[in-house]
Amino acid sequence: MNIQNTITRTAAETALLEAYNHQVSDLPGDGAVLSARDLLLSDLKDAGLPTRRLEAWHYTDLRALLRTVPAFDGSAFAEAVAPLAIGSSVLTVLNGRADVGDAPQGVVVKRYGESLLDGTAAGDLVERNTEDAIGRINGTFVRDGFEIEIPEETVLVQPLELQIVQSAGQSHSRFPVTFGPGSKATVIERHLSVDGTPSLVSSVSDLIIEAGAEVTWILLQQQGDDDTHLGQLNFELGENASFKLFVINAGGKLVRQEVHGVVTGEGSDFKLRGINLMGGDSLTDVTFTLGHDVANTTSTEIIRNVLFDRARGVFQGQIRVAQDAQKTDAKMACNTLLLSDDADFSAKPELEIFADDVQCGHGATVIDLNPTHLYYLQARGIPENRARAMLVNAFVDEIVEELESETLIEPLELIIAEWLARHA
Amino acid sequence: MLEIKNLHARIAEDGTEIIRGLNLTVKAGEVAAIMGPNGSGKSTLSYILSGRKDYEVTEGDILYNGESILELDASERAAKGIFLAFQYPVEIPGVATMQFLKVAMNEQRKYRGEDELKTPDFIRRVKEAAAELKINPDMLKRPLNVGFSGGEKKRAEILQMALLEPSLCILDETDSGLDIDALKIVSDGVNALRSPDRAVIVITHYQRLLEYIVPDTVHVLYKGQVIKTGDKSLALDLEANGYADIIGAAA
Ligand SMILES: Nc1ncnc2c1ncn2[C@@H]1O[C@H](COP(=O)(O)OP(=O)(O)OP(=O)(O)O)[C@@H](O)[C@H]1O
Numbered sequence: 001m002n003i004q005n006t007i008t009r010t011a012a013e014t015a016l017l018e019a020y021n022h023q024v025s026d027l028p029g030d031g032a033v034l035s036a037r038d039l040l041l042s043d044l045k046d047a048g049l050p051t052r053r054l055e056a057w058h059y060t061d062l063r064a065l066l067r068t069v070p071a072f073d074g075s076a077f078a079e080a081v082a083p084l085a086i087g088s089s090v091l092t093v094l095n096g097r098a099d100v101g102d103a104p105q106g107v108v109v110k111r112y113g114e115s116l117l118d119g120t121a122a123g124d125l126v127e128r129n130t131e132d133a134i135g136r137i138n139g140t141f142v143r144d145g146f147e148i149e150i151p152e153e154t155v156l157v158q159p160l161e162l163q164i165v166q167s168a169g170q171s172h173s174r175f176p177v178t179f180g181p182g183s184k185a186t187v188i189e190r191h192l193s194v195d196g197t198p199s200l201v202s203s204v205s206d207l208i209i210e211a212g213a214e215v216t217w218i219l220l221q222q223q224g225d226d227d228t229h230l231g232q233l234n235f236e237l238g239e240n241a242s243f244k245l246f247v248i249n250a251g252g253k254l255v256r257q258e259v260h261g262v263v264t265g266e267g268s269d270f271k272l273r274g275i276n277l278m279g280g281d282s283l284t285d286v287t288f289t290l291g292h293d294v295a296n297t298t299s300t301e302i303i304r305n306v307l308f309d310r311a312r313g314v315f316q317g318q319i320r321v322a323q324d325a326q327k328t329d330a331k332m333a334c335n336t337l338l339l340s341d342d343a344d345f346s347a348k349p350e351l352e353i354f355a356d357d358v359q360c361g362h363g364a365t366v367i368d369l370n371p372t373h374l375y376y377l378q379a380r381g382i383p384e385n386r387a388r389a390m391l392v393n394a395f396v397d398e399i400v401e402e403l404e405s406e407t408l409i410e411p412l413e414l415i416i417a418e419w420l421a422r423h424a
Numbered sequence: 425m426l427e428i429k430n431l432h433a434r435i436a437e438d439g440t441e442i443i444r445g446l447n448l449t450v451k452a453g454e455v456a457a458i459m460g461p462n463g464s465g466k467s468t469l470s471y472i473l474s475g476r477k478d479y480e481v482t483e484g485d486i487l488y489n490g491e492s493i494l495e496l497d498a499s500e501r502a503a504k505g506i507f508l509a510f511q512y513p514v515e516i517p518g519v520a521t522m523q524f525l526k527v528a529m530n531e532q533r534k535y536r537g538e539d540e541l542k543t544p545d546f547i548r549r550v551k552e553a554a555a556e557l558k559i560n561p562d563m564l565k566r567p568l569n570v571g572f573s574g575g576e577k578k579r580a581e582i583l584q585m586a587l588l589e590p591s592l593c594i595l596d597e598t599d600s601g602l603d604i605d606a607l608k609i610v611s612d613g614v615n616a617l618r619s620p621d622r623a624v625i626v627i628t629h630y631q632r633l634l635e636y637i638v639p640d641t642v643h644v645l646y647k648g649q650v651i652k653t654g655d656k657s658l659a660l661d662l663e664a665n666g667y668a669d670i671i672g673a674a675a
């Protein structure tokens with residue numbers, strides 16, 4: 001008897017491995033893809049789900065938290081919803097199945113299922129490192145998604161929405177996207193659930209942003225109250241490129257969203273803006289790593305969290321400035337509004353600086369609503385509940401306003417207001 | 425309209441008594457000026473009238489239109505028509521001024537059982553009132569009071585007052601920070617609101633404001649009590665001689 005057999009698997013681990021056995025015959029992929037999947041699966045078998053003993057999972061013990069894994073349900077039905085912003089092109093992934101219906105002019109879109117079948121995707125199916133449970137799970141099970149190329153100097157006037165709708169079961173998607181030199185685009189990656197059946201969704205987006213490109217990416221997660229969402233967004237930022245990433249979590253029961261970036265081109269600018277709305281018994285974890293690898297780059301990260309009920313939240317932010325990355329300017333802030341004594345938020349900002357001529361800083365605050373602000377609003381006749389809601393809204397709205405486009409700001413404000421109305 | 429009887433109040437947090445047996449009556453239609461040295465409790469009194477929770481009333485009562493308001497919270501008092509123009513208006517980032525005005529007006533209307541204002545009607549009212557007070561409409565596009573200059577904040581307070589049409593207006597040092605032209609504009613704004621069924625309490629250090637908003641009564645507050653009451657000549661007297669004599673006589 002070898003030692004592996006003596007490890008007791010959790011119900012979720014067993015269910016994941018069984019899910020593989022059930023699906024393996026119809027998971028898309030050529031031989032190369034299949035062997036990449038096998039490698040990931042064997043790592044998954046050996047390591048199990050990550051526990052708090054792994055540094056990257058210290059605050060989110062996935063092994064303990066993920067109780068059950070719903071079986072893959074190929075017959076589940078999900079329908080697309082109206083796009084977030086009027087005028088957007090929409091590419092849908094409904095219950096894990098991608099549809100190249102409405103690709104915008106001048107953009108090259110291929111179903112990721114095709115890339116798995118023809119084997120061009122094989123190289124994608126690797127782990128970032130030994131703690132990369134999301135990459136591992138997603139790579140093992142991925143069925144579809146989109147491979148997108150926005151060619152050099154292409155300017156998308158309207159946003160492109162990737163709409164990933166789940167109703168039940170599991171879905172695992174991937175989105176490799178290349179923004180060619182000098183291109184400009186706004187992409188909305190929107191995950192939502194259409195009914196209350198618990199589901200497991202994993203999603204990995206791999207972005208390559210080439211020289212001089214200007215990209216806004218809005219990652220909007222609106223899963224259901226019983227859903228598990230495991231997301232990862234990786235990016236590489238080229239010379240003089242600018243990348244604004246908005247991460248908005250407004251749903252899910254167990255949510256881990258990772259963002260991993262490498263700044264590889266001088267003169268580039270990265271902005272991360274996060275809004276995490278948490279309520280009920282949910283856990284939302286945003287884990288972020290950024291490497292400034294070259295000189296003269298800037299980054300700012302602002303994360304705003306709002307917690308109600310017994311919600312738990314995590315932000316891990318790590319900025320690494322390489323020895324050659326002189327004149328890096330990096331600032332990270334994580335502000336949390338704790339609106340319940342039973343809610344809890346852990347923030348772990350980290351700076352690892354190997355260069356000597358840099359400006360880097362981070363701060364994490366936990367606050368309550370400002371009583372003077374509350375009083376002022378009440379003194380004008382606004383009842384306490386409404387006044388509180390206005391202030392919570394104000395706390396996150398400052399971030400939304402940075403989108404600077406009314407067609408994006410308005411619908412996001414509405415989503416936030418509706419979420420707050422349900423939880424406040 | 426307002427009857428304050430033997431009011432004692434302290435800071436809730438540490439129990440320090442600030443208002444110590446204060447009596448004051450203000451009738452409908454009246455303009456009452458409250459003067460008094462720094463730290464005598466003028467702003468504290470205005471906060472207590474508005475329902476700020478940082479203060480606790482330990483004795484006495486405040487009657488507004490014959491009914492005690494001690495049990496009402498700030499928003500209810502406001503909806504019943506009590507308005508405080510703050511000495512230091514608060515900046516609230518993230519709350520758009522227009523949205524704030526609309527919510528405040530409509531919540532008050534709702535409390536009184538009136539219909540909500542339609543958006544065009546609301547916008548028209550704001551535009552008109554802002555024009556009267558020579559407020560640049562661009563200011564209203566900003567978050568509430570954020571980045572407003574001292575004088576702009578005071579004008580914005582009066583704009584709110586004009587829109588909310590309260591029946592008891594309390595102005596806490598609205599004149600401080602206003603330039604000479606603004607003082608005139610703001611005073612005109614206040615005078616426009618004067619009516620037989622409205623009362624105004626003007627807290628100020630300076631006679632100058634009282635030349636524009638002429639008071640019916642003048643009250644001197646000292647160590648949490650009204651130690652002297654008179655007519656508008658009392659303000660002139662204070663301007664010329666300071667508080668020493670009055671304080672000495674009361675002691
Ligand atoms: N929340 C508080 N905490 C501590 N001290 C307070 C508080 N509120 C009021 N005080 C004290 O109570 C006294 C009265 O203050 P208040 O602001 O009412 O004076 P004022 O008459 O308005 O003065 P000014 O003319 O300078 O505006 C002061 O000594 C002040 O320091």
Ligand SMILES: [Mg+2]
Pocket residue numbers: 466467468511596597
């Ligand atoms: Mg004062």
